[in-house]
Amino acid sequence: MITLDALRKVFPAPGGGDPVVALDGIDLHLEPGRIHGIVGRSGAGKSTLIRCLTGLEKPSSGRVEIDGTDIAALEGAQLRAARRNIGMVFQHANLLDSRTAAQNIxxxxxxxxxxxxxxxxRVAELVELVG
Structure with a gap:
């Protein structure tokens, strides 16, 4: 299960201007076993949202919880272990040309x-899932 509560991410502006609010008050609850896509216009905060979900960015405030684990509170080996259970495919997937689809998976x-x-x-299971 993925739960986001009042997720907010603010970046300092280059040159000391007004800070950039990338995410503001995101609330989301996703049930286990579902596949979801995050879509939107350029600059809407999709990548920032994914980076917060995976712990690549720490939220400015709010909570990111996956299967009962507060991702933003993890560091080092704990964070790397949690990431192994998070699957994602970026818009521009960088697959290895020298490998088959199954080998890339x-x-x-x-x-x-x-x-x-x-x-x-696991590869057979995932190929069956996505066809």
Whole structure:
């Protein structure tokens, strides 16, 4: 489950001008097992939202919770471990041309040290999910 409560992200303006409010009061509740897309115009805050969800950015205020874990409170090894359970595909996916679709899906599992049989099972599951 993903829960965002009053998520706000403000960036300081370059040159000392007015700060840039990228996210302001985002409330969202997503049930487990669902796939969602984040769409919107350029500059709407989509990438900032994803970066907050994955812990690449710390929110200025509010809460980002995934499966009961406050992502913004994690650091180091705990944050890296949590990220292994977060799946996302960016608008401009950078796939490895030398690999098949299945090999691209398996790649992060391979890096994480998942045994071959488990990788193959997971790849088959994900390919079935998306067709």
């Amino acid at each position: 398996a790649h992060p599992l391979e890096i994480a040290g998942v045994p071959r049989a488990e990788r193959e099972r």
